[in-house]
Amino acid sequence: xxxxxxxxxxxxxxxxxxxxxxxxxRKIPLGIHYYADLDVGSxxxxxxxxxxxxxxxxxxxxxxxxxxxxxxxxxxxxxFSFFLRKNYYNAIVLSAALSWRTTFSKGFFFELVAxxxxxxxxxxxxxxxxxxxxxxxxxxxxxxxxxxxxxxVGYDFxxxxxxxxxxxxxxxxxxxxxxxxxxxxxxxxLKFGLTYTLRQIKS
Amino acid sequence: xxxxxxxxxxxxxSFFLLVACSKKEDIPEGSIDEYYFVKTDGAVLPVRITGxxxxxxxxxxxxxxxxxxxxxxxxxxGVHDLEKDFTxxxxxxxxxxxxxxxxxxEDYNIEQFNKDLDAIxxxxxQVKKSDNIFLLGHSWGGGLTSYxxxxxxxxxxxxxxxxxxxxxxxxxxIVGAMQQSVLNMKAYAAExxxxxxxxxxxxxxxxxxxxxxxxxxxxxxDYTKYVNKAKGVFFAKYETYDGSLPDYESDAFIKNxxxxxxxxxxxxxxxxxxxxxTPWLPTISIPTLIIWGQNDRLVPMTxxxxxxxxxxxxxxxxxxxTYSNCGHEPQTEAPxxxxxxxxxxxxxxx
Numbered sequence: 001x002x003x004x005x006x007x008x009x010x011x012x013x014x015x016x017x018x019x020x021x022x023x024x025x026r027k028i029p030l031g032i033h034y035y036a037d038l039d040v041g042s043x044x045x046x047x048x049x050x051x052x053x054x055x056x057x058x059x060x061x062x063x064x065x066x067x068x069x070x071x072x073x074x075x076x077x078x079x080f081s082f083f084l085r086k087n088y089y090n091a092i093v094l095s096a097a098l099s100w101r102t103t104f105s106k107g108f109f110f111e112l113v114a115x116x117x118x119x120x121x122x123x124x125x126x127x128x129x130x131x132x133x134x135x136x137x138x139x140x141x142x143x144x145x146x147x148x149x150x151x152x153v154g155y156d157f158x159x160x161x162x163x164x165x166x167x168x169x170x171x172x173x174x175x176x177x178x179x180x181x182x183x184x185x186x187x188x189x190l191k192f193g194l195t196y197t198l199r200q201i202k203s
Numbered sequence: 204x205x206x207x208x209x210x211x212x213x214x215x216x217s218f219f220l221l222v223a224c225s226k227k228e229d230i231p232e233g234s235i236d237e238y239y240f241v242k243t244d245g246a247v248l249p250v251r252i253t254g255x256x257x258x259x260x261x262x263x264x265x266x267x268x269x270x271x272x273x274x275x276x277x278x279x280x281g282v283h284d285l286e287k288d289f290t291x292x293x294x295x296x297x298x299x300x301x302x303x304x305x306x307x308x309e310d311y312n313i314e315q316f317n318k319d320l321d322a323i324x325x326x327x328x329q330v331k332k333s334d335n336i337f338l339l340g341h342s343w344g345g346g347l348t349s350y351x352x353x354x355x356x357x358x359x360x361x362x363x364x365x366x367x368x369x370x371x372x373x374x375x376x377i378v379g380a381m382q383q384s385v386l387n388m389k390a391y392a393a394e395x396x397x398x399x400x401x402x403x404x405x406x407x408x409x410x411x412x413x414x415x416x417x418x419x420x421x422x423x424x425d426y427t428k429y430v431n432k433a434k435g436v437f438f439a440k441y442e443t444y445d446g447s448l449p450d451y452e453s454d455a456f457i458k459n460x461x462x463x464x465x466x467x468x469x470x471x472x473x474x475x476x477x478x479x480x481t482p483w484l485p486t487i488s489i490p491t492l493i494i495w496g497q498n499d500r501l502v503p504m505t506x507x508x509x510x511x512x513x514x515x516x517x518x519x520x521x522x523x524x525t526y527s528n529c530g531h532e533p534q535t536e537a538p539x540x541x542x543x544x545x546x547x548x549x550x551x552x553x
Contacts, residue, residue, distance in 0.1 A: 041453035087238045087251075087449035089303060121303070123247060125238035128330060130322045135329050140242055142304055179305045181298045181462060185455045 026200040029055035029075060029101075031169065033193030037083055040188070049189065051081030053097065071103045079115070091121040091177075093146050107159035111152040111171070119144040119177050148175030150191055158197060167195035234286065238449065239330075243322040244315065246297035247304040249449070250323065252331070253277070253293070254286035259553055260335030260366070261327045262545075263292045265320065267342030267374075269311075269474065270463020272300025272456065274448055276341070281538030281545075283444040288546055290331075294323045296347070299463045301451045312468040313350050313478070320351050324364050336365045337549055342502060342531065345373015346478060350469075353483035367490040367552045369545055372502050372531055375510060376479040380502040381418040384430065387500045388412075391433045404432070420465050420475040427501065435500025438530035441538075484513035490520040492548040496529030496536060520552070 035049030055075035062069040077097040084090050095117025103109035120141055127140040150173025157164045170192040176184045230236045239250040251274055252261075262285065266273040273293035276282045285291060296316050298306040327336055340348030351361050352368060374380045389412065392405040408429050415422045430436055469478045493511055495504040504525055511523050524544045526537035534541045 039450070039453050041456075045450065047450050085450035085452075088301070088451055123240050123303070125240055127240040127242055127247065128326060130241060130243040130325065133325070135241075135326065138242070140240065140247055180303060180452075180455050181306050181459055182308060183455070183458045183462065185452050185458070187452070187454070 027055075027057045027060060027073065028198040029057070029073070029077070030196045030198070031055075031077070031079075031193060032195075033081075033169070033191050035081065035083065036190040036192075037085075038188050038190065047083065047085050049081055049083040051079055051093075051193075053077040053079030053095075055099070070105055071101075073099075073101050073103075075099045075101070077113075079117075085124075087125060089121045089142075090124045091119050091144075093117050093119045095146060095148075103156050103159065105159065107156045109154050109156055109167075111154070111169070113150050113152065113173070115146070115148040115150075115175070117146040117148070119146040121177070144177040144179070146175060146177055149173055150189075152191065154195065156195070156197065158199070165197045165199065167197065169193055169195050235290070236447075239326075241294070241322055241326050243319060244310070245304075246302065246306045246310070246319065248297060248319060248323070249274075249295050249301045249303075250326065251293045251449075252290060254290040255288055256290070258288065258290045260337060260549060261290045261292050261331065261333050262337045262339055262369075262549065263294065263320075263323055263327065265338065265340040265344035265348050266293075266295065266300065267344050268299055268460060268463050269296065269343050269467035270299045270460035271343070273344075274301060276534065277446040277448075278443040279532070279534040279538065280442060280444050281534035281541035283446060284538065284542040285545060289549060290333075292323065292327060294320075296463070298466075299459050300456060301449060302459065303455075308462070308466050311463065311466040312471075313347060313474065314469070316347050316467075317351050317354060317357075320347065321357075321361060321364075324361070328364065335553060337367045337369065337552075338365055339369040339371060339545070340373050341371040341534070343374050343377075343474075345370045346375045346377060346474075346480065349373060349375040349480050349484065349487070352489065353480060353486040355483065355486070358483070358486045362487070362489050365489065367492070367548060368487070369548065370491060370493045370510065371533060372495050372499055373510070374478075374502045374506075375484065376481055376506065377474050378477065378479045379481070380506060381475065383503040383505050384435075384501055385412060385416070385418060387503050388429060388433060388435070391435075391500065418475065420467075420473045423464055423475060424461070430501050433500055434498065434530060436531045437536060438496065438498040439528045439536055441532075441535050443535065481509070481513060484510065485515050487514040488516050490548070490552040491516050492544065493521070493523040494533050494541065494544065495523070495525045496531060496533045497525050497527050498529055499531045501531045522548075 031053045033051045037047040039045040055077040057075050059074040061072045079095045081093045095115045097113050097115040099113040101111040122141040128135040129138045150171045152169050152171030154169035156167040175187050178184045235256045237252045241248045264273045264276050272295050295302045338348050352358050392408045395405045418426045467474050495507045529536040
């Protein structure tokens with residue numbers, strides 16, 4: 001695992017240092033995604049999730065001064081998502097993902113994302129609090145730490161037509177929420193959605 | 204950008220369409236299926252109430268483990284069929300099954316679970332407005348319910364709140380149950396070895412018992428694998444009801460189960476090392492039905508008669524029903540007899 005992480009870091013740094021000059025674009029990547037949260041019990045169950053994010057490009061490199069170049073971007077992506085689990089909980093997640101995406105000249109890209117965040121988990125049935133021998137109906141929720149990451153592949157249409165910023169993306173990932181009765185709870189999910197990249201040529 | 208807005212709207216709308224069209228369990232006419240959470244002493248306990256609407260009484264189901272879930276009871280045909288006549292209340296103990304939140308391991312003790320069960324009883328009395336309450340405890344849940352009814356602090360007060368108790372292969376003495384189980388399993392292993400069946404496997408069991416003459420919490424799951432092999436948990440083939448469950452997290456469920464077994468205490472010691480309620484049982488005087496599988500090797504049937512003898516319930520208000528070809532799960536393995544016996548018991552004591 002350590003070797004794998006080291007290799008990823010090495011590839012990223014090499015890519016950024018030697019891929020070409022500084023980017024001639026400002027880019028704001030936007031994304032909208034479905035999540036299929038897979039519960040691998042018996043039978044396998046799928047719980048839905050939905051998310052949006054917008055990126056702030058921290059580092060960007062291109063192999064030449066054209067939008068058809070190989071591009072590598074490292075972005076900070078604040079995001080908002082929610083997950084629904086019937087008769088169990090609904091949760092919203094506020095996150096700040098760090099993503100590394102390399103887009104090839106033909107338009108295909110792959111992306112690695114690490115997502116720390118905050119999950120607010122709300123019980124989705126009536127909650128009755130028992131205190132001093134009586135019950136009172138109340139809202140209840142749990143704060144959770146959210147740690148996740150996913151590996152995505154996709155296609156960026158702007159490589160074919162510059163004024164078309166749309167892209168499609170699909171991937172798989174894991175997240176953990178903590179605490180649940182003092183333990184981390186693991187989730188695995190499939191993700192698919194749309195991206196849109198706003199490009200602005202730097203003056 | 205317009206395209207993004209267009210597709211995003213489409214995406215968002217289709218998401219909600221997908222969620223709205225998800226499959227729901229058909230609820231028969233005249234029945235209910237309600238979900239609640241009861242928050243008490245820092246824990247949020249899931250409660251599901253299903254079965255006949257406006258039935259005269261409620262049957263509170265207390266699950267085994269420690270660490271299991273009551274809602275899987277519904278998959279037992281014997282339990283599910285009770286829903287035709289009664290209203291069943293399935294609740295999970297703190298830190299167990301489908302419970303969420305962040306219960307402290309310090310609170311994984313029978314003294315706290317006793318308070319939690321009382322909160323559920325009060326919930327039925329106050330929120331569902333019924334005084335016709337029966338308790339059913341299976342395995343560890345039978346032990347917890349016995350504690351609820353017999354403990355010197357509030358056992359008598361608790362008995363005044365309920366009309367009867369169904370003891371379903373209940374572990375009122377985990378120490379005694381494990382001793383009896385090991386004796387039973389040793390005899391079974393010797394039989395298999397003598398008959399030249401799986402000799403190597405049962406030699407492995409002998410080695411396991413030699414190293415662990417007393418089954419402690421950390422060895423319980425390993426030990427249960429041998430009991431399963433001896434058909435001591437499930438003896439015969441069985442069918443289940445494919446009922447709906449909440450969209451729980453399997454990972455949390457498995458971790459809750461393991462954590463429950465390893466951490467549940469009585470008097471500050473693990474229940475596997477210490478729990479034996481036999482001295483308190485004479486406190487119990489409410490109507491009691493004792494149900495056991497004759498082939499149960501986990502909590503053997505040898506515990507049934509001592510329980511019957513120990514409780515103070517008059518002879519005409521207590522009975523033992525045992526089922527042949529049945530292991531540790533009478534509600535699953537002998538559903539017809541189970542349903543009929545529990546139904547008769549409740550109707551006789553309403």
